[in-house]
Amino acid sequence: MTTPAPVISTEQAMLRFLVAAKPPVVPPASSTRRQILETAIRLFAEDGYAASSMRIIADACGIRAPSIYEYFGGKPELLIAAMTEVLSDFQAFIRQVVDLDLLPEQQLEQIVRQHVTWQVSFAERAGAWDSLAAAHTLEKHLEADQVEVFNGLRQLYLDVVTSLVAEAFPGPHPVLRSRALLTLCDRTTAWAESNETPTDQLADQAWALGSAALRTSF
Amino acid sequence: MTTPAPVISTEQAMLRFLVAAKPPVVPPASSTRRQILETAIRLFAEDGYAASSMRIIADACGIRAPSIYEYFGGKPELLIAAMTEVLSDFQAFIRQVVDLDLLPEQQLEQIVRQHVTWQVSFAERAGAWDSLAAAHTLEKHLEADQVEVFNGLRQLYLDVVTSLVAEAFPGPHPVLRSRALLTLCDRTTAWAESNETPTDQLADQAWALGSAALRTSF
DNA sequence: AAACTCACCTAACGCATGTTTGGTGGTCTG
């Protein structure tokens, strides 16, 4: 299942990541469609796929279930659209701070801070404490080939982070250390001792914990 | 929702944790009951609550759905039994290495290693990559008061770890740093670059990453 | 041997689900 994970060059990883920015295939254009999508994102993340029936999603939008079929082919398709929307949004947000001219450690810090910032906004958008755990749960309901598409997109991001970690914090197990760093980014929001902790402070904490852990020698 | 999290003394936290070891209220005694319980643990963790119907669970045990009602009052009760079993098993396993005479840092290392070891065995038992994420998803299907019971038990463990962290690695935000440490314990298994990585090595990695992060100064 | 217990079963219940059919009313367009 897992390969020995060759670490590609930072430049190559970043270029691949940047190039994956495609305009959405179907422009939204309809506000009802948009509302259904946002509601689905929130309910799927909060309550899970099975617990969010088409009727419940529709009611939350002020419409009836059959109307959803005007915009989406069915429930699985709605799930794919919701997950695609979230993943694309995340990667576009990260792309804003990708800069080939930054030093590796500075680039890594920028990405960590942007990641934490996005996570805070996702928690507000979807009411979910952990976007990655939610995604993993939801993927149980998808076909294997669709899961591969999402994993491929995530891998582009993981490659960027891994190559930066390997450059900025040389040492063994760069993949494992990258995953640890990204988990800190995903979860720091949920660990906050108060809901009013400012985002900047959460980003500080994630980077402090993460950069310390990255200096680990095994 | 969250209090300023007073850190209680290590001794007090450990005693509370140890004292919570009660014999199960209902002795299993029946092998069919045991098989249903283990199957439910696996399917709930792998596929989720809604996707694991009574018929599917029963079929996996070689019986028919109504027979489950000979041993459990219903599906929610089966879920509670499954989660109680897993949480009790985990805490009993941790209890084996709780030792009031150890130095805080040594005690913490023992607990981290035991935690990682348990996580590996849980992954084999239930096919799930993250017991805590699975638990959080499943708790959506429980009544609030039952969730509180589980949270109370988890808090006993978190208190032990937090007090040890505060003693062994003095600094601000002991609760946040403890949660980060425990997340490393939960997830290191899933990050392994191969499924054949020996448990000892996973424990090494978790403790290396964790103890490095704990030295963080904010 | 009769009575009882036990583990399990088949059949069926009411209900919620995803989805399809066949509209309805309003707004543009000729």
Add this chain to the structure above:
DNA sequence: CAGACCACCAAACATGCGTTAGGTGAGTTT
């Protein structure tokens, strides 16, 4: 003003769900 289009809907469908009722047959007890 007729007709096309659009966004939406009520009603119905087959299916699968958790659960209950009632029964069967083997093993034990009296």
